[in-house]
Amino acid sequence: MKKLSGNVVASTLGLAIILLWLTNAQAAELRVLAGGAMTTIWGELKPKFEHASGHKLIVRFGTTPELIKLATTGGPFDLGVVPREVFKDAAAQAQFVAGPTTDIARVGLGIAVRSGASKPDISTPDALKQTLLMAESVATIPASAAGAQVLRAFERLGIGEAMKAKIRAQPGPAKVVEAVANGDAEVGVFLINVLTAPGLDVVGPFPGDLQQDVVFTAALSTDTKETAVAQALITYLKTPEAAAIIKAKGMMP
Structure with a gap:
């Protein structure tokens, strides 16, 4: 295996995703539920993550009620980046791993x-x-x-x-x-x-x-079999590159 240069290691996705890319021979398919207000942001984040990690993202967008329905009856998914209000629904909350979530973006x-x-x-x-x-x-x-x-x-x-x-x-x-x-x-x-x-x-x-912000937060599905990839995506969403894209699209990271 070729040795990565310092520039590559310090590139947009950070060490965690680079290591994941190198150690997983088989590409994974990650199913993501996302708030519809982040559609344009994902339009830029998705191809960057896919190119650097070798994994594929399938993103399904919706309003809060639609996301609750997708989480509870819409079939399996791996990760949600959704408004906090989704977790106020007990049935939807039960579909996500218990514990702290990771805030990704907010907007007023x-x-x-x-x-x-x-x-x-x-x-x-x-x-x-x-x-x-x-x-x-x-x-x-x-x-x-x-x-x-x-x-x-x-x-x-x-x-x-x-x-x-x-x-x-x-x-x-x-x-x-x-x-x-x-x-x-x-x-x-x-x-x-x-x-x-x-x-x-x-x-x-x-x-x-x-003025009240809507906060979009990330959490893993209880049923995901791609925990490492899902965690790597969350890691990417907290990088300076992702933050710059979020800001450019009118949200705050």
Whole structure:
């Protein structure tokens, strides 16, 4: 076996993954459940991990309810990188190895409008309240962890009931972007990294203590037979390279 140069050992994935790559002759197939808001991040992380490790990732995305269903009835999987809210469901939590999880990324809520549209004032909670009350329609994903936080913010502003008729519920992050970009909804209210997309102009994050992060955390499945590979993926997700990609896509590692 050829000796690795110092540059390779110090490359993007770190020593743990390099050693795993060298000591496993047969490539593994790792099944990952992931929050839909991290889709663009995985678009970059997946090929980098696969190229450096020799293992293949099969990533299934979903909202919080969809991830709970996938974890409990969607067939075997090896690893989840999902909103913490998934673990609040007892049946879903039972599908993951007990013990501490590893936080991978976090992101807060924001507001966006169609590209070129006038940006409303959301600089204070009261300004945000008035902007939402004046909006004809709002695109979000009420069933998701982020959407639940949006609804709680509406309640804290005292406009929960008033907003019900304005909400244009969407099935996934891409549809939130599409609804606003196409003019089907006047504003998008969701995770700010999702709203940073072509066709939309981000107005800004939620002001003050209305801001609440959604945290995506990693845990192994109780049924995984690829523990070493799954742990190596978590190790990679905590490397400086992965952190740089997460930041570039609008989240914080």
